[in-house]
Amino acid sequence: MIFAVLIPLLIACFIPALSKLKEKLHTGIFVFFIPFLIFLYFVSFIGNDFTPIKEKYSWIPSLGINFDLYLDGLSLLFVLLISGIGSLVVLYSIYYLDKSERLGHFYVYLLMFMSAMLGVVLSDNIFVLYTFWELTSISSFLLIGYWHFKERSRYGALKSMLITVFGGLSMLGGFILLYVVTGTTSIQQMIGQVDLILNSTYLPLILGFILLGAFTKSAQFPFHIWLPDAMEAPTPVSAYLHSATMVKAGLFLVARFSPIFSGYEGFFIVVSVFGIVTLCWGAYMSVRQTDLKAILAFSTISQLGMIMAMLGFGTKAAVFAAVFHILNHATFKGSLFMVAGIVDHETGTRDIRKLGGLATLMPITATLAIFGTFSMAGVPFPFLNGYYSKELFFDSTLGLGSDFWSQAIPYLAVLGSIFTFVYSMYLFFGTFTGKKQLDQLPKKPHEAPIGMLISPMILVVGVVIFGLFPNIVNASFLQHAATAINSTVVYKEITFWHGFITPFKMSLAVVGFGTVLFLTRKKWQSVYQVLPGKVSFNHVYDAIVNKIGTVANRITNYYMTGSLKTYMSLILGTTLIVSLLFMYLTNGFAFNTDQLAEVTFIEVAVVLIMIVAAIATIYMNHNVAAILVVGVVGFGVAILFVIYRAPDIALTQLVIETITVALFLLCFYHLPKLRKSTDSAKTKVMNATISIGFGALVTLVAISAHSSRWFESIADYFVENSKEMGGGYNIVNVILVDFRGLDTLFEISVLGIAALAIVGLIKYRKNKEAE
Amino acid sequence: MEIITAILAGILFATAIYNMLQKQLLRIVIGTALLSHGAHIFIFTMGRLKTGQPPILIDGIESYTDPLPQALILTSIVISFGVTSLLLVLAYRSTQENGTDNMEQLRGNENE
Numbered sequence: 001m002i003f004a005v006l007i008p009l010l011i012a013c014f015i016p017a018l019s020k021l022k023e024k025l026h027t028g029i030f031v032f033f034i035p036f037l038i039f040l041y042f043v044s045f046i047g048n049d050f051t052p053i054k055e056k057y058s059w060i061p062s063l064g065i066n067f068d069l070y071l072d073g074l075s076l077l078f079v080l081l082i083s084g085i086g087s088l089v090v091l092y093s094i095y096y097l098d099k100s101e102r103l104g105h106f107y108v109y110l111l112m113f114m115s116a117m118l119g120v121v122l123s124d125n126i127f128v129l130y131t132f133w134e135l136t137s138i139s140s141f142l143l144i145g146y147w148h149f150k151e152r153s154r155y156g157a158l159k160s161m162l163i164t165v166f167g168g169l170s171m172l173g174g175f176i177l178l179y180v181v182t183g184t185t186s187i188q189q190m191i192g193q194v195d196l197i198l199n200s201t202y203l204p205l206i207l208g209f210i211l212l213g214a215f216t217k218s219a220q221f222p223f224h225i226w227l228p229d230a231m232e233a234p235t236p237v238s239a240y241l242h243s244a245t246m247v248k249a250g251l252f253l254v255a256r257f258s259p260i261f262s263g264y265e266g267f268f269i270v271v272s273v274f275g276i277v278t279l280c281w282g283a284y285m286s287v288r289q290t291d292l293k294a295i296l297a298f299s300t301i302s303q304l305g306m307i308m309a310m311l312g313f314g315t316k317a318a319v320f321a322a323v324f325h326i327l328n329h330a331t332f333k334g335s336l337f338m339v340a341g342i343v344d345h346e347t348g349t350r351d352i353r354k355l356g357g358l359a360t361l362m363p364i365t366a367t368l369a370i371f372g373t374f375s376m377a378g379v380p381f382p383f384l385n386g387y388y389s390k391e392l393f394f395d396s397t398l399g400l401g402s403d404f405w406s407q408a409i410p411y412l413a414v415l416g417s418i419f420t421f422v423y424s425m426y427l428f429f430g431t432f433t434g435k436k437q438l439d440q441l442p443k444k445p446h447e448a449p450i451g452m453l454i455s456p457m458i459l460v461v462g463v464v465i466f467g468l469f470p471n472i473v474n475a476s477f478l479q480h481a482a483t484a485i486n487s488t489v490v491y492k493e494i495t496f497w498h499g500f501i502t503p504f505k506m507s508l509a510v511v512g513f514g515t516v517l518f519l520t521r522k523k524w525q526s527v528y529q530v531l532p533g534k535v536s537f538n539h540v541y542d543a544i545v546n547k548i549g550t551v552a553n554r555i556t557n558y559y560m561t562g563s564l565k566t567y568m569s570l571i572l573g574t575t576l577i578v579s580l581l582f583m584y585l586t587n588g589f590a591f592n593t594d595q596l597a598e599v600t601f602i603e604v605a606v607v608l609i610m611i612v613a614a615i616a617t618i619y620m621n622h623n624v625a626a627i628l629v630v631g632v633v634g635f636g637v638a639i640l641f642v643i644y645r646a647p648d649i650a651l652t653q654l655v656i657e658t659i660t661v662a663l664f665l666l667c668f669y670h671l672p673k674l675r676k677s678t679d680s681a682k683t684k685v686m687n688a689t690i691s692i693g694f695g696a697l698v699t700l701v702a703i704s705a706h707s708s709r710w711f712e713s714i715a716d717y718f719v720e721n722s723k724e725m726g727g728g729y730n731i732v733n734v735i736l737v738d739f740r741g742l743d744t745l746f747e748i749s750v751l752g753i754a755a756l757a758i759v760g761l762i763k764y765r766k767n768k769e770a771e
Numbered sequence: 772m773e774i775i776t777a778i779l780a781g782i783l784f785a786t787a788i789y790n791m792l793q794k795q796l797l798r799i800v801i802g803t804a805l806l807s808h809g810a811h812i813f814i815f816t817m818g819r820l821k822t823g824q825p826p827i828l829i830d831g832i833e834s835y836t837d838p839l840p841q842a843l844i845l846t847s848i849v850i851s852f853g854v855t856s857l858l859l860v861l862a863y864r865s866t867q868e869n870g871t872d873n874m875e876q877l878r879g880n881e882n883e
Contacts, residue, residue, distance in 0.1 A: 562878035565792055572788060597772040597820040607779050614786040617801055630801055633783070637808050640776070644815065645825040646841045649848065653811075656852045660804065667859045671797055672872050679794075687792040695785025698809070702777035702816050715818070715837040722838075723828055731826040731835065735842040747846050754853035761864045 001055050001069050004038050004079075005118045012111035019104030027103040028094035035086035035114060042079045045071070046473070050480050054124070054188075064185045070124035073480025074255055077323060078121040078248070081330050085244040086114055088455035092338055093236040095451040096345060106146060106234070113139035117245050121252055125185050126175040133171065133213070136246050137164040143241060144233040156229035159541065163216050163226045171213025171253070177206045191259045191487075198263050207261055210253065211270060218250025220308060221278040222537045224301045231293040235341030238293060243300050243337055244330045251304065251326065254311045255319075259487040262314045271312030273405065276412045278305025283419035287426070288528040292340040292350040295427055296333070299376065302416060303329050306393060309409075311485070313396055320482040320492045321392035327478070328375070328385040328466060335459035336372040336427070339365055342452055343431060348442030352426070357436035361445045364453055366432040371460045375467070377424035377514070378417060380507055382496045385466035387507070390417065392494070394503035414506050421514030426521065470494035569690055576693050579701075589700060592707035603643055610636035621676050623668040631661045648732045776816045783809030796862040796872040803858060807851035811844045 011034050019027045045053075052072035059067045071079070090110070097103060116139055119132030138161070145157030179185055181200045182193050190197065197203065214220075219227040230242050241247070254271060261267040282302025289295045307329070310322035342365050343358065344350045359366040375386030397413045400406040438444065465472065471494055482490035498504075517524065559570060583589055613632035620626040634657035641650035677684070718731055718739065726734035736744050783805055790802030818841075823834030826841065866872045 564874050565794070568792060593774075595819070596774065597822075599772045599775065603772060604775065607775055610779060611782050614783050614805060617786060617805065618789055623797075626797075626801060630804055633805060633808055637811060640812070641815075644820050645823075645836050646815075646844075647825050647827070649811075649841050649844050652845055652848050656848055660852060660855055663856055663859060667863045668797075670863050671866055672795075674795065674797060677793060687789055690792065691785040691787075691789035694788050695781035695783075697781075698784045698813060699777045699781030702780055702813055703774060705817055706773050706777065706819070713818075713837060713839075715835075715839055718838050719826070719828075719835055729828040731828065731838040732841045732845065735838060736845060740842065743846060747849055750850055751853045754857045757857055758860045761860045 001053070001071060001122065002057060002067065004041060005069070005115060005122055007038070008034055008111040008114040008118070012108045012115075015108045015111065016104045019107070022099050022103050026094050026099060027107050028090050028097070031107045031111065032087060032090045032094070034111065035083045035090060038118070039080065039083035039087055042076060042083060045076055046476050048475050050076070050476070052484075059128070064179075065127045066125055066185075067128055068124040068186060069122045070188060071122060072484040073477070073482070074252070074323075074484040075121045077326065077477070077481040078245075078252055079118060081248070081326070082114065082117050082121070082245050085240060085330055085334055088334070088458060089236045089240040092239070092341070092452060092455040093234070095449055096236055096341055097234065102146075106143075109139050109142040109146070110237075110240075113143065113241060113246070117249070120249055124187050126178065126187060126190075127185055129187075130168070130172050130175060133217075133249065134165065134168050136241075136249060137161060137168060137217075140164070140230070140241050140246055143237045144230050146234055146237070147232070150232065152229070153232040156226070156232040160226040160230045162545070163223055163541075167213040167216025167223070170209045174206045174209030174213065177202045177209065181206070187256060194260055194263065197260055203264060204266060207264065207266060207270070210257060211274075214250035214253040215274060215308075216250070217253070218247050218304045218308060219278075219301050220250070220274050220305060221281050221301075224278065224282065224298075225537045225541055227301055228294055228297040231291075231297050235293070235337060235344065238296075239334050239337035239341070242297070243333045247300065247304055248307075248326060251307050251311065251322075254308065255322070255485045258311060258314060258319075258485045262486075268312055268314060269405070272309045272400075272409065273312075275305045275307070275309025275312050276409055276416070278302065279309060279416040280412055280419070281305075283416045283423065284528075286423040287419050289423075290352050292343060292352055292355075292427070292431065293337075295352070295423055296337055296340055299420070299423060300333060302420060303333065303376075306413075306416070309413075310393060310396055313400060314486070315396060315400075316482075316486055316488070316490045317392065317492065318396035319486045320478065320490050321389055321396050323478050323481045323485070324392060324494070325389035327473075328389045328463075331459045331462040331466065332372045332375040332386055335368055335456040335463070336376065338452075338456040338459070339369045339372060342448040342456075343445075345452070346443065346448055347445045349440075352430045354437055354440040355431045356434040357432070358445060359432040361436075362432075362447050364447060365456075368453070368456045368460050369428050369432060371463050372456075373424040373428040375463050377421040378507060378510060379421075380504075380511070381467070383464050383467040385463050385470065388467070388470045388494055388496070390510075391503050391507060392492075394506040398502055410506065414509055417506075417510040418513045418517065421510050422518045422521070425514070425518045429518075470496070569686070572690050572694055576690070576697055579697055583700070583704075588704060590704045590708040603640070606636055606639050606643070621674050623671070623674055624665070626674055627661060627664040627668060630664070631657065634660065646732075648730070772820055773816055776812055776820070780809050780813040780816060783812060794874045796866065796874065799874070800855065800858045800862055804851075804855050807847065807855070810851075811847060814840050814844055814847070 011031070015027065015031070018030050021027075050073065052070065054071075055069040057067035057069075059065055090107075093106070093110075097106060113136060116132045116135035120129055120136060123129040123132060141157045141161040144160055145153050147153045148157075178190060178197070181197055181202055182190050184190060184193070197206070200206070216223040216226075227242060227247065231238055233242065279302050282298045282300075282305055286295050286298035286302060289298060303325075307322050307325050310318040310325070313319075340350065342362070343355065346362065347355065347358070349355065371384070374381065375384040378384075378387050378390030380387050380391075394410070394413060397410045400409060474494065475491065479489075479491045482492075559566070610633050613629045613636065616629045617626060617633075620629055634653065638650050638653040638657060641647075641653055679687070718735055722728060722731045722734045726738040728734040728738070787802045787805035787809055790798045790805060793799065793802075818837035818839065821836065823836050824832050826835045826838035828835075862872065865877070869877060871877065
């Protein structure tokens with residue numbers, strides 16, 4: 001199983017090499033076999049007697065993070081969707097993407113997504129799940145931005161990334177809380193500790209964080225705004241990621257954690273309310289769109305809301321309907337996306353106002369579309385799977401409770417479904433019937449090549465098969481998935497006709513009102529434009545993103561002035577404040593007059609001379625005078641070293657100081673004269689404050705360090721071992737060349753590099769002529 | 772005496788930083804030179820002063836001054852020499868190329 005998860009990633013490594021051959025052989029042909037083989041592998045698990053399978057791989061055992069895989073009915077449903085739709089999408093993309101495109105990039109991203117998505121649905125470890133979850137966001141970002149030269153693509157990619165990663169992070173917060181409460185990182189073990197979680201005070205937080213992750217990923221209201229913009233991706237990507245798989249990851253998450261949360265009242269309320277609102281809003285927004293893919297995008301949002309609502313109801317009937325609809329939605333919506341892609345490909349436009357009458361020119365595409373749209377609308381025909389799940393949905397909305405929301409849900413469900421009916425009809429009749437406007441189209445339309453039609457055809461065959469034989473995979477497949485969500489055995493016989501009962505009446509109402517609304521569409525146009533108007537969530541998103549950008553810019557511009565002096569003042573000032581604060585808070589200052597060396601006149605005299613010289617450097621406005629004053633400080637240091645019994649450094653200091661003075665003199669000759677400072681009094685005071693503050697800090701630290709001995713000095717070690725281990729009498733020398741020999745080696749390297757740089761600076765010029 | 776050298780280190784740091792906050796390149800180089808002197812005195816004070824004989828093993832002498840700060844300072848003197856000379860040459864070269872040694876005029880105008 002782990003092989004199935006990782007193989008797309010492994011193969012992705014070879015894609016760049018394979019894509020070199022794209023002129024002879026389309027890269028997609030190689031890629032096609034990967035999801036197809038994974039699909040075949042997982043199909044073998046389907047059966048009436050399927051039981052969950054667990055596989056364990058150690059990864060970071062010390063942190064409780066293991067690469068544990070868990071395949072139950074729910075995972076199996078998603079795995080088959082990912083690999084099955086994946087195969088069809090790759091097949092479709094072979095004809096959709098021209099060889100002149102950057103195929104290598106495309107398939108690497110697609111395979112990366114496949115691995116990530118398989119990882120999400122198969123992981124049993126919350127942190128592994130989270131990692132794969134974010135990887136799906138990243139691959140989605142890359143795929144939406146595939147045509148990166150288009151401004152809208154970049155905008156859409158960024159938007160989807162920001163929103164889904166925001167949700168992902170919040171989900172991580174929920175996971176961490178879950179881990180804190182249960183002490184385990186395995187989802188299955190968490191399900192075993194339901195009572196512990198339900199009694200935890202963190203429960204509302206956990207639920208809120210995890211649902212935020214699920215809602216952003218599954219484009220639930222009000223986070224749905226990223227999905228329509230994600231339609232800038234190539235159509236195979238939209239069909240795959242943004243309709244069949246990735247956007248369902250949120251549903252998967254809710255379903256996966258249903259056994260834990262379903263005992264909590266808040267779960268039902270939040271999930272079903274968000275679901276129903278999304279259903280209605282998505283369907284309503286879809287009606288006003290004019291772009292084929294935008295219609296499908298809002299339609300996807302609305303359908304996701306519908307499934308989310310059913311997961312929220314959490315009853316046996318609802319969960320089964322949700323599972324069934326996940327499968328059905330993948331078939332009809334996948335085929336419709338591909339049809340939209342074909343229309344776009346063959347006519348050069350997706351604007352439904354320019355399209356019309358294509359049925360005679362593209363009869364096969366039109367036939368495929370009619371199945372897809374009618375199934376989506378839930379038209380009561382026995383060969384359309386969409387009708388069955390819509391009927392099950394209506395059934396599950398009834399009898400949820402007696403409070404206001406529970407009573408309102410069936411009406412809202414019908415309302416949303418009416419709009420669904422309207423846009424489905426508009427999608428089909430607007431594109432394929434009516435007046436031809438061939439002069440409006442960039443290309444002369446004709447039927448698509450057979451390769452492009454195969455994938456939607458297979459999906460439509462699925463629509464019809466699940467329609468004619470709705471129970472075909474019930475016992476062997478859907479039952480297991482529903483059981484995994486509800487944790488009790490769920491099985492439901494689906495029939496076309498079960499009497500003139502409420503759900504059927506609701507369906508009739510949808511068809512009736514829907515037909516009226518569709519036929520009088522033109523009259524409603526102006527009404528549809530009223531909402532959302534200015535209160536769109538897109539405005540909120542844009543405002544937030546813009547605000548963050550401008551505020552960050554302003555802050556950066558405020559301190560990144562390009563002036564070294566400002567940077568230094570900021571760094572030193574911060575160091576000063578933090579150090580003093582830390583010293584104050586930890587009571588770090590110590591003052592101890594024990595064991596002080598005696599004060600002699602000569603030392604004090606040297607120190608005073610040095611102090612005067614150091615201060616004089618500030619006031620010297622003559623080059624030679626300034627350098628002599630610096631020299632005084634340097635030689636003063638050397639004299640102090642002599643007094644304090646450090647012959648080696650005294651010697652070194654003397655030599656180095658002499659060379660430095662000589663070097664200064666050499667350079668001063670070429671440098672401009674020192675000038676009087678022209679700073680304002682305010683700047684001077686500021687500089688002085690920082691300098692004196694910092695000097696005081698150094699003094700304080702030095703005194704404290706000297707006064708408090710936390711550890712024994714390690715000097716004795718060197719004194720004792722200098723002769724035995726280093727074979728030398730001069731301890732300082734032994735430390736340098738033996739105990740700390742490597743330090744000295746690097747010191748020499750630094751000096752060597754500095755010397756090289758100096759030679760380069762002096763000798764070489766831009767035009768390579770030495771001066 | 773340690774207190775006095777600690778104050779000396781502080782004053783060296785203060786004058787060094789004041790010099791480094793000036794606009795002229797030369798002053799900044801002088802500042803870095805002073806800064807390394809300050810740092811050496813600072814390290815030296817840490818190891819206590821005059822606690823024994825110079826750290827050269829001679830029979831019959833038991834107490835020596837701490838050799839470790841001396842080794843550190845020796846390394847540091849050499850490194851700071853490298854830094855000072857590189858800065859000096861850099862200042863010389865940049866003055867030649869740009870015709871100014873004023874830091875405020877050397878600010879890049881891009882990315883602002």
